[in-house]
Amino acid sequence: MGPGPSDVPPRVLEALSRPTIGHLDPVFLQILDETQGMLRQVFGTKNALTLPMSATGSAGMETCFVNLVEPDDEVLICRHGVFGGRMAEVARRCRANVTLVDAPWGEALDPDDVAKAAKGRSFKVLAVVHAETSTGVLQDLAPFRTIADSCGALLVVDAVTSLGGVPVELDRMGIDAAYSGTQKCLSCPPGLSPVSFSERARRVLSTRKTPVQSWYLDLNLIGQYFGGERVYHHTAPVNMIFALHEALRAILEEGLEHRYARHRQQAEALWQGLDALGLELPVARGVRLPPLTLVRVPMGVDERAVRARLLREHDLEIGGGLGDFKGKAWRIGLMGASATTRHVELCLAALEEALR
Amino acid sequence: MGPGPSDVPPRVLEALSRPTIGHLDPVFLQILDETQGMLRQVFGTKNALTLPMSATGSAGMETCFVNLVEPDDEVLICRHGVFGGRMAEVARRCRANVTLVDAPWGEALDPDDVAKAAKGRSFKVLAVVHAETSTGVLQDLAPFRTIADSCGALLVVDAVTSLGGVPVELDRMGIDAAYSGTQKCLSCPPGLSPVSFSERARRVLSTRKTPVQSWYLDLNLIGQYFGGERVYHHTAPVNMIFALHEALRAILEEGLEHRYARHRQQAEALWQGLDALGLELPVARGVRLPPLTLVRVPMGVDERAVRARLLREHDLEIGGGLGDFKGKAWRIGLMGASATTRHVELCLAALEEALR
Numbered sequence: 001m002g003p004g005p006s007d008v009p010p011r012v013l014e015a016l017s018r019p020t021i022g023h024l025d026p027v028f029l030q031i032l033d034e035t036q037g038m039l040r041q042v043f044g045t046k047n048a049l050t051l052p053m054s055a056t057g058s059a060g061m062e063t064c065f066v067n068l069v070e071p072d073d074e075v076l077i078c079r080h081g082v083f084g085g086r087m088a089e090v091a092r093r094c095r096a097n098v099t100l101v102d103a104p105w106g107e108a109l110d111p112d113d114v115a116k117a118a119k120g121r122s123f124k125v126l127a128v129v130h131a132e133t134s135t136g137v138l139q140d141l142a143p144f145r146t147i148a149d150s151c152g153a154l155l156v157v158d159a160v161t162s163l164g165g166v167p168v169e170l171d172r173m174g175i176d177a178a179y180s181g182t183q184k185c186l187s188c189p190p191g192l193s194p195v196s197f198s199e200r201a202r203r204v205l206s207t208r209k210t211p212v213q214s215w216y217l218d219l220n221l222i223g224q225y226f227g228g229e230r231v232y233h234h235t236a237p238v239n240m241i242f243a244l245h246e247a248l249r250a251i252l253e254e255g256l257e258h259r260y261a262r263h264r265q266q267a268e269a270l271w272q273g274l275d276a277l278g279l280e281l282p283v284a285r286g287v288r289l290p291p292l293t294l295v296r297v298p299m300g301v302d303e304r305a306v307r308a309r310l311l312r313e314h315d316l317e318i319g320g321g322l323g324d325f326k327g328k329a330w331r332i333g334l335m336g337a338s339a340t341t342r343h344v345e346l347c348l349a350a351l352e353e354a355l356r
Numbered sequence: 357m358g359p360g361p362s363d364v365p366p367r368v369l370e371a372l373s374r375p376t377i378g379h380l381d382p383v384f385l386q387i388l389d390e391t392q393g394m395l396r397q398v399f400g401t402k403n404a405l406t407l408p409m410s411a412t413g414s415a416g417m418e419t420c421f422v423n424l425v426e427p428d429d430e431v432l433i434c435r436h437g438v439f440g441g442r443m444a445e446v447a448r449r450c451r452a453n454v455t456l457v458d459a460p461w462g463e464a465l466d467p468d469d470v471a472k473a474a475k476g477r478s479f480k481v482l483a484v485v486h487a488e489t490s491t492g493v494l495q496d497l498a499p500f501r502t503i504a505d506s507c508g509a510l511l512v513v514d515a516v517t518s519l520g521g522v523p524v525e526l527d528r529m530g531i532d533a534a535y536s537g538t539q540k541c542l543s544c545p546p547g548l549s550p551v552s553f554s555e556r557a558r559r560v561l562s563t564r565k566t567p568v569q570s571w572y573l574d575l576n577l578i579g580q581y582f583g584g585e586r587v588y589h590h591t592a593p594v595n596m597i598f599a600l601h602e603a604l605r606a607i608l609e610e611g612l613e614h615r616y617a618r619h620r621q622q623a624e625a626l627w628q629g630l631d632a633l634g635l636e637l638p639v640a641r642g643v644r645l646p647p648l649t650l651v652r653v654p655m656g657v658d659e660r661a662v663r664a665r666l667l668r669e670h671d672l673e674i675g676g677g678l679g680d681f682k683g684k685a686w687r688i689g690l691m692g693a694s695a696t697t698r699h700v701e702l703c704l705a706a707l708e709e710a711l712r
Contacts (some may be wrong), residue, residue: 005594008375013376016595017369019364019369020364020539022358054415055410056590056593058571058589058591059411086571090571093567093571183591189376189593189595190591191595215414215418215445215446216411216415234412235361235414236412237545237547238361239369240593311382317378317381
């Protein structure tokens with residue numbers, strides 16, 4: 001119940017441990033096709049270029065920037081936590097010129113601030129974190145397409161902690177590129193990063209003037225393996241794909257709407273319980289992220305000792321704070337298979353005991 | 357029995373499917389420490405910076421170049437197959453100036469050619485593939501340290517298809533950086549890339565003038581998670597580490613010397629059997645790689661049809677040729693758990709039947 005990895009259902013672990021087969025085996029290629037199809041459903045998109053990158057979520061972030069950005073491109077990055085800051089760092093390493101729009105830690109970005117920064121300027125990319133894992137803030141993406149259009153930018157979204165837990169609707173929101181991780185609301189082990197690129201993003205990619213600086217993450221090359229040609233690029237992480245395939249099947253069997261409702265219901269129960277314990281939730285209710293809740297550590301409490309005790313006595317992991325909240329907050333995850341009444345009750349009971 | 361992934365033993369698949377735990381869980385951190393320790397034994401090194409990168413073998417190659425090379429650095433790359441060519445491509449994307457030394461496909465490099473190219477010049481890196489997976493050639497690394505010293509270069513080695521199958525002795529050979537993959541002679545599923553950097557390579561890394569262009573592969577950052585500080589960088593692929601840990605345990609239980617001997621014995625049996633079938637092995641015996649054997653497709657035989665038939669009728673995968681050998685050769689792997697008498701006999705019987 002930390003900020004991920006979340007609990008992985010037995011059926012997904014079982015799929016993970018199927019005998020390894022070749023990355024060009026017809027059976028595997030069919031599983032890969034089905035995985036792409038299911039990822040499109042969860043991302044809410046028809047994007048052909050929707051696939052799991054063979055590395056963790058942070059590599060998904062890098063995939064978006066190395067493929068879409070060229071040296072000296074102007075990039076507008078919204079930062080309201082660790083992961084917005086990381087996007088800026090990754091963009092700089094692509095030799096982009098980065099302009100930042102900030103919001104205080106624990107708050108959402110004000111779209112007016114973003115619009116102001118975009119005004120009268122031209123950007124290659126506007127990037128924003130949908131669900132900020134470091135603070136538990138859910139950013140409303142509705143205003144961003146208009147802002148991106150006002151400055152001619154591709155809209156890039158970090159959906160690491162939102163995908164599968166709250167609605168991520170790439171096509172409806174006009175998002176050009178998004179990335180996620182498998183170990184959050186998809187409830188698959190860490191190791192893959194689903195990404196999706198719109199047709200507009202693909203055109204930018206295919207008309208680059210310079211080569212993508214990362215060979216491993218170059219979607220011009222990887223697209224030839226995932227497309228019909230099956231050109232060898234690297235050996236796909238076969239067993240992790242088995243697991244993701246099964247995790248996506250479980251998600252679609254549950255139904256996306258039902259899954260989002262479950263995350264919200266369990267989060268409401270957790271928030272109510274934490275409130276009853278007298279604990280403060282620093283993030284305002286309107287922008288609070290159901291899959292991840294920030295809890296202020298009460299004065300005089302040793303937050304590390306509490307976490308160590310939960311792990312020792314209850315086999316229960318919760319996360320510590322990051323950045324401005326380091327040492328001052330806990331992060332409690334209710335992601336995927338971990339968003340259940342049993343988890344909420346265990347966590348509340350264990351915290352009550354530890355804080356008594 | 358293709359060029360990887362190889363068969364994965366049941367105990368490794370079982371470890372892979374253990375319940376996912378947190379990447380900062382003390383239990384996991386101990387497994388990570390043990391994994392690093394066992395990797396050092398298999399690599400034949402005391403290098404502190406020895407760890408599994410969270411991506412496949414190709415990302416290990418990129419890790420070596422992005423960390424050691426800066427723009428305009430001179431790099432000397434030996435190419436005797438696909439993977440030498442890929443090193444050149446990756447180095448160019450790091451904006452290095454690449455000088456190539458070539459050997460014909462199916463042959464080893466002549467150290468004199470390499471020494472000639474190095475002579476009177478200065479290079480940042482000299483890179484060579486130990487076991488060329490595209491051709492089945494094993495390169496003798498003994499002369500390379502002297503050549504690297506003659507031009508002031510770090511010696512970088514691709515050990516993807518050698519690690520765990522033939523001796524890889526980083527310290528004895530004076531190798532500064534090496535990378536491998538888990539899905540070859542380590543008999544673990546694909547998804548991780550073990551790398552090892554010498555103290556000299558670490559000094560080059562820590563005194564760079566420019567940031568590493570890949571944030572995800574930046575060993576200055578990753579070293580802080582694997583070192584004592586455990587600074588969060590990205591979420592480690594927990595279950596894949598469980599599997600690698602178990603695969604390495606199995607390797608050390610067998611014993612490295614015994615394992616190398618087994619690979620050689622089974623390869624000798626395969627070569628003898630192929631010879632008895634009248635098939636030609638294009639790679640000279642002295643440089644033939646036990647874990648991967650190149651076989652010339654007889655005149656008039658449809659090589660794809662044979663491979664499809666082996667898969668359909670015997671559940672047996674062998675690989676096609678690459679580069680100069682595309683359509684003209686098969687590649688038969690005897691890697692890790694796939695290097696057994698049962699595998700050799702199955703392959704020979706199936707090939708005999710298919711070619712009758």
